[in-house]
Amino acid sequence: xxxxxxxxxxxxxxxxxxxxxxxxxxxxxxxxxxxxxxxxxxxxxxxxxxxxxxxxxxxxxxxxxxxxxxxxxxxxxxxxxxxxxxxxxxxxxxxxxxxxxxxxxxxxxxxxxxxxx
Numbered sequence: 001x002x003x004x005x006x007x008x009x010x011x012x013x014x015x016x017x018x019x020x021x022x023x024x025x026x027x028x029x030x031x032x033x034x035x036x037x038x039x040x041x042x043x044x045x046x047x048x049x050x051x052x053x054x055x056x057x058x059x060x061x062x063x064x065x066x067x068x069x070x071x072x073x074x075x076x077x078x079x080x081x082x083x084x085x086x087x088x089x090x091x092x093x094x095x096x097x098x099x100x101x102x103x104x105x106x107x108x109x110x111x112x113x114x115x116x117x
Contacts, residue, residue, distance in 0.1 A: 036089045038073040
């Protein structure tokens, strides 16, 4: 009986304290998560991207973006202001030509929503 109670408590704790993702971009030959999509950009113009192997060698599971192209998305319903948030992503950097390359940007600079370099 104690073992069953411990297992139920563990199961409850696992689901009740876990994070619920708002967006989950799998990049499995798609730049979309539901109806929200990334777009490849090159300045103010449309850019190019392709799909390649991910970090585990699985084909067509990652996005390849060449310099000077970048990915951009408008993601509604993200926490704003001083609300807690968590972002998780993986990237491989093959060649950087600039001394400082912006990796990620969210919100307004200086309001705990800064850029990461």
